[in-house]
Amino acid sequence: MTPFKLTEEFIAEIEQLIDNRQDASITSMLAEVHYADVAELMNDLDEDHATYLIKLLDTEKTSETLTELDEDVREAILGNLSAKEIAGELNELDTDDAADIIGELPKGMVQEVISELEDREHAKDIVDLLRYDENSAGGLMAKELVKVNENWNVLTCVKEMRAQAENVTRVHSIYVVDDEGKLKGRLSLKDLLTTSTKANIKDVYIPKVDYVNVNERPDEVARIMTKYDLEAIPVIDEIGRLVGRITIDDIVDVIREEAEKDYQLAAGISQDVEADDSIWQLTRARLPWLFIGMMGGIGAASIINVYEGAFVKFPILLAFIPLMQATAGNVGVQSSAIVVQGLANDTIKKGEILGRLGKELLLGLVNGVALAAIFILISHFGFNTTYMVSFTIGIALVTVVVNAAVIGTFIPIFLHKRGIDPAIATGPFITTSNDVLGILIYFTIAKHILNF
Amino acid sequence: MTPFKLTEEFIAEIEQLIDNRQDASITSMLAEVHYADVAELMNDLDEDHATYLIKLLDTEKTSETLTELDEDVREAILGNLSAKEIAGELNELDTDDAADIIGELPKGMVQEVISELEDREHAKDIVDLLRYDENSAGGLMAKELVKVNENWNVLTCVKEMRAQAENVTRVHSIYVVDDEGKLKGRLSLKDLLTTSTKANIKDVYIPKVDYVNVNERPDEVARIMTKYDLEAIPVIDEIGRLVGRITIDDIVDVIREEAEKDYQLAAGISQDVEADDSIWQLTRARLPWLFIGMMGGIGAASIINVYEGAFVKFPILLAFIPLMQATAGNVGVQSSAIVVQGLANDTIKKGEILGRLGKELLLGLVNGVALAAIFILISHFGFNTTYMVSFTIGIALVTVVVNAAVIGTFIPIFLHKRGIDPAIATGPFITTSNDVLGILIYFTIAKHILNF
Numbered sequence: 001m002t003p004f005k006l007t008e009e010f011i012a013e014i015e016q017l018i019d020n021r022q023d024a025s026i027t028s029m030l031a032e033v034h035y036a037d038v039a040e041l042m043n044d045l046d047e048d049h050a051t052y053l054i055k056l057l058d059t060e061k062t063s064e065t066l067t068e069l070d071e072d073v074r075e076a077i078l079g080n081l082s083a084k085e086i087a088g089e090l091n092e093l094d095t096d097d098a099a100d101i102i103g104e105l106p107k108g109m110v111q112e113v114i115s116e117l118e119d120r121e122h123a124k125d126i127v128d129l130l131r132y133d134e135n136s137a138g139g140l141m142a143k144e145l146v147k148v149n150e151n152w153n154v155l156t157c158v159k160e161m162r163a164q165a166e167n168v169t170r171v172h173s174i175y176v177v178d179d180e181g182k183l184k185g186r187l188s189l190k191d192l193l194t195t196s197t198k199a200n201i202k203d204v205y206i207p208k209v210d211y212v213n214v215n216e217r218p219d220e221v222a223r224i225m226t227k228y229d230l231e232a233i234p235v236i237d238e239i240g241r242l243v244g245r246i247t248i249d250d251i252v253d254v255i256r257e258e259a260e261k262d263y264q265l266a267a268g269i270s271q272d273v274e275a276d277d278s279i280w281q282l283t284r285a286r287l288p289w290l291f292i293g294m295m296g297g298i299g300a301a302s303i304i305n306v307y308e309g310a311f312v313k314f315p316i317l318l319a320f321i322p323l324m325q326a327t328a329g330n331v332g333v334q335s336s337a338i339v340v341q342g343l344a345n346d347t348i349k350k351g352e353i354l355g356r357l358g359k360e361l362l363l364g365l366v367n368g369v370a371l372a373a374i375f376i377l378i379s380h381f382g383f384n385t386t387y388m389v390s391f392t393i394g395i396a397l398v399t400v401v402v403n404a405a406v407i408g409t410f411i412p413i414f415l416h417k418r419g420i421d422p423a424i425a426t427g428p429f430i431t432t433s434n435d436v437l438g439i440l441i442y443f444t445i446a447k448h449i450l451n452f
Numbered sequence: 453m454t455p456f457k458l459t460e461e462f463i464a465e466i467e468q469l470i471d472n473r474q475d476a477s478i479t480s481m482l483a484e485v486h487y488a489d490v491a492e493l494m495n496d497l498d499e500d501h502a503t504y505l506i507k508l509l510d511t512e513k514t515s516e517t518l519t520e521l522d523e524d525v526r527e528a529i530l531g532n533l534s535a536k537e538i539a540g541e542l543n544e545l546d547t548d549d550a551a552d553i554i555g556e557l558p559k560g561m562v563q564e565v566i567s568e569l570e571d572r573e574h575a576k577d578i579v580d581l582l583r584y585d586e587n588s589a590g591g592l593m594a595k596e597l598v599k600v601n602e603n604w605n606v607l608t609c610v611k612e613m614r615a616q617a618e619n620v621t622r623v624h625s626i627y628v629v630d631d632e633g634k635l636k637g638r639l640s641l642k643d644l645l646t647t648s649t650k651a652n653i654k655d656v657y658i659p660k661v662d663y664v665n666v667n668e669r670p671d672e673v674a675r676i677m678t679k680y681d682l683e684a685i686p687v688i689d690e691i692g693r694l695v696g697r698i699t700i701d702d703i704v705d706v707i708r709e710e711a712e713k714d715y716q717l718a719a720g721i722s723q724d725v726e727a728d729d730s731i732w733q734l735t736r737a738r739l740p741w742l743f744i745g746m747m748g749g750i751g752a753a754s755i756i757n758v759y760e761g762a763f764v765k766f767p768i769l770l771a772f773i774p775l776m777q778a779t780a781g782n783v784g785v786q787s788s789a790i791v792v793q794g795l796a797n798d799t800i801k802k803g804e805i806l807g808r809l810g811k812e813l814l815l816g817l818v819n820g821v822a823l824a825a826i827f828i829l830i831s832h833f834g835f836n837t838t839y840m841v842s843f844t845i846g847i848a849l850v851t852v853v854v855n856a857a858v859i860g861t862f863i864p865i866f867l868h869k870r871g872i873d874p875a876i877a878t879g880p881f882i883t884t885s886n887d888v889l890g891i892l893i894y895f896t897i898a899k900h901i902l903n904f
Contacts, residue, residue, distance in 0.1 A: 034680060036679050036680055036681075040798075070799075158645070161645070162645060162646055171641070189623065189641050189645075193610070193613070193614060193641075194614055226701075226704055226708075227488045228486060228488055229488075229701050231683060231700065231701070248683065248700050248701070248704070249678075249681050249683070249700070251704075252678055252700070252703075252704060252707065255704065255707060255708065255711075256678075256707065256711075256797075259707075259708075259711030259712075259714075259715070260711075260793055260797075262711075262715060263711070263714060263715055263718060263789060263793065264789060264790075264793070266715060266718055266719060266789075267718060267785045267786055267788075267789030267790075267878070268782050268785060268786050269786055269789060269790065273790065274790075274793075274794065274797075274799050275790050275791065275793070275794030275799045275800050275808070276794070276799050276800075279811065279814055279815050279818060282790070282815055283815060283818050283819060283822075286783075286786050286815075286819060287819055287822060287823075289782060289786070290779060290782055290783060290786075290819060290823060290853075291823070291826070293778045293779055293781075293782040294775060294778070294779055294823055294826070294827065296774075296778055297772065297774050297775025297776070297777075297778045297779065298775060298827075298830060298831075298834070300771075300774035300775065300778075301771035301772050301774065301775060301835065302771075302834075304770065304771040304774075305768075305771050305835070308767060311763065311767060311770070315760060315763060316757075318756065318763070318770055318773075319752075319753035319754075319756040319757050320749065320753050321770075321773055321774060322748075322749050322752035322753065322756075322773060322774070322777050322887060322891060323746060323749025323750060323752065323753060324749070325749075325774050325777060325778070326745045326746070326748055326749045326752075326777070326781075326883070326884065326887055327742060327745055327746055327749065329745075329778075329781070329883070330720055330741060330742055330745040330880050330883070331738075331742065333719045333720060333879070334719055334720050334721055334738050334741070334742075336719075337715060337716060337718075337719030337721060338716075338719075338721070338725065338726075338727050338734070339727065341712060341715065341716070341726075341727070342726065342727030342728070345712075345726075346492075347522075347726050347727045347728050348727045348728075356727070359731065362731055363731050363734055363735060363738075366731060366735050367735060367738060367739055367742060370735075370739060371739075371742060371743070371746055374743070374746070375746065375750075378750060379750075382750070382754075383753065383757070401742075426719065427785070428782050431778070431781070431782070432778065435774060435778055439774060
């Protein structure tokens with residue numbers, strides 16, 4: 001790889017060349033730069049400079065660049081292009097990428113752009129794809145694939161393929177269909193290279209082929225493709241006809257997005273946001289969880305208020321409220337994270353609730369006793385607490401840890417059973433409930449042992 | 453896809469058939485089951501049953517099954533096989549998978565297994581791969597690839613390829629090398645199908661080819677392959693010779709593991725663990741963070757102790773300690789998660805620290821004021837606090853939120869600059885420091901406004 005590094009100097013130079021309209025220099029400077037790098041460059045340019053580049057460079061490069069741009073940058077640039085210019089870009093793209101871009105256009109523009117598409121076959125395929133829900137196999141698939149009829153022989157097949165392959169960037173498999181277009185099996189390019197040209201497709205194709213239905217959920221497609229190590233999977237409609245194929249690069253994006261979403265949920269961010277989103281978008285994604293956390297804090301305040309009497313006799317108990325709260329929160333998040341991941345990658349089967357709870361209970365006990373022992377030592381020497389108070393706090397610590405572990409385990413499993421994404425349970429939700437419960441347990445135990 | 457569903461009944465039936473030694477029935481029952489599903493089945497069987505299956509079934513299937521098993525199950529089963537039996541399995545595997553399995557064998561076993569490998573060429577390739585660090589491109593790559601000499605013509609090339617392709621499951625690209633084995637370029641199977649057989653490779657190959665060095669880090673390989681949408685990438689050694697190739701399915705695993713690691717770090721789990729690991733492994737991964745969190749709680753206790761005088765005059769201030777702490781923790785985790793993700797997917801450039809901090813400061817201010825306003829209403833009606841105390845807590849809340857947002861942003865950026873994985877900063881680390889700082893800020897502000 002000739003590594004391309006996008007430097008501030010490079011950006012400044014491009015900007016200056018654009019300002020001076022030195023088209024030839026720009027074209028030659030970017031000739032050897034990969035479209036993904038051009039997209040990075042454009043993300044850093046202002047709208048006018050970026051639009052200038054899109055109009056200047058060859059559509060073969062700019063069309064792919066468009067697919068790699070940040071969504072807001074792409075939206076801005078497309079707003080500066082005519083329907084004819086957008087159609088020119090889409091002509092160069094695979095149907096799935098073209099449909100994705102059309103899906104982002106303002107409603108009024110869609111019809112116009114489609115009517116400007118030169119290749120009517122391509123236009124028809126794109127329109128077909130627009131019908132499918134973005135969140136389904138149909139929304140992920142492309143129409144570009146190589147298919148042959150089971151009644152052909154290898155020679156006809158190779159000829160047909162040469163014609164079809166022109167439009168297909170990567171040929172993973174050759175799909176075999178019957179006269180009605182129903183998927184029958186597959187044939188690898190390798191097989192084709194190593195088989196006599198006189199053989200009939202019917203006799204050489206592999207009738208076992210993995211496929212998904214157009215309505216399948218993207219994460220299920222991802223699970224199937226990664227589990228069975230597939231680089232492409234054909235998509236069939238309700239009556240078994242081959243309608244498209246999904247390639248692994250689209251699935252890599254699905255996996256990344258899924259992981260990012262889970263990570264954000266665990267951190268208490270309720271919708272998909274990025275670091276460069278607006279303050280308003282970020283606030284909307286973050287404030288709801290903060291509010292839930294605050295209600296937990298107010299709940300805790302009410303509990304503390306009830307036990308006001310104890311403050312007078314044992315003021316030291318108050319000092320350790322943050323300790324109880326932090327430990328309960330941390331344990332709960334740890335337990336729930338393990339369970340959420342275990343559910344996601346099938347390490348935990350749906351049936352295993354009791355075993356799982358038992359294990360977390362034991363684990364909580366081990367961790368809790370270890371923490372309590374350390375605590376008793378520290379509090380004795382650092383805070384001059386009486387043995388009785390140290391012991392009380394230690395017992396409370398163990399109970400709080402065990403409780404947090406059990407709750408952190410139970411909630412995600414419960415949500416998963418009900419068909420709700422368990423990732424939503426991690427983060428502030430678990431933390432908040434453990435905060436409040438932790439303090440309640442703490443005071444209840446202290447009340448009973450210390451008799452206040 | 454003929455969807456295979458692993459049911460309890462299916463497992464029970466297989467177990468019974470194994471107990472009754474009904475080999476023929478077992479073989480026919482599993483004949484059409486994909487190796488990835490057989491691996492799931494074995495993960496659920498006990499060691500003896502699983503070992504029986506491995507020995508019974510054809511190595512063509514069991515070898516792939518072995519690669520898909522949970523690590524501890526695989527270790528147990530391999531422990532029951534002789535060196536000759538293990539070598540029999542490895543014979544069927546690609547070099548990268550074979551090397552991975554050998555890497556897990558006990559030291560004393562390695563030599564013996566290698567000497568039992570039938571195909572000496574294959575054995576040599578596997579031994580070559582064992583030299584590379586698991587955490588490098590060399591550790592990910594396989595030796596299976598199709599390469600042709602730039603001095604051949606297309607006909608020779610097709611002949612050679614037919615021979616080589618026998619050992620390569622998936623041909624993505626044909627790599628072109630010179631007489632010294634140095635990577636010169638590539639050729640697609642499609643090009644080969646559509647070019648005259650008399651043409652010289654030298655005249656038709658594409659000299660531009662992406663590649664990585666054997667020492668490249670796996671996450672950098674993943675970044676390059678996903679950025680440039682590559683399904684396979686050739687690996688070269690220090691002097692440019694083609695030594696292997698990495699395929700996208702291995703990269704999918706890298707991406708998944710990376711995402712799981714980040715998620716666990718954010719949840720305060722310090723090493724890679726799974727739901728079904730032992731209590732001891734889980735404790736080792738979890739206790740250190742809990743201990744750090746506890747030290748934070750003890751720090752908070754010391755601060756509260758210092759301000760003991762205030763308790764007498766304003767006991768209500770104490771009741772809202774959990775609120776301050778929870779809010780500070782939640783905001784810090786949100787901010788750091790956004791930054792960690794932004795750094796991972798390049799939305800945040802290394803230079804942008806000031807802009808980023810400014811944005812989080814503003815965001816903290818918006819969120820903080822919103823929370824404070826809601827709080828003042830609730831506390832006024834719910835807790836009968838005086839205006840002055842409500843106002844004090846409101847001001848403290850805004851300050852705590854802004855501070856937590858800034859710290860949550862700064863720490864990951866700082867770690868990233870120093871070359872440390874910023875994901876380590878999220879979770880308990882940020883939560884703990886924000887807990888303590890939040891309480892300190894709370895009391896300092898209260899002291900100044902309320903004059904105690």
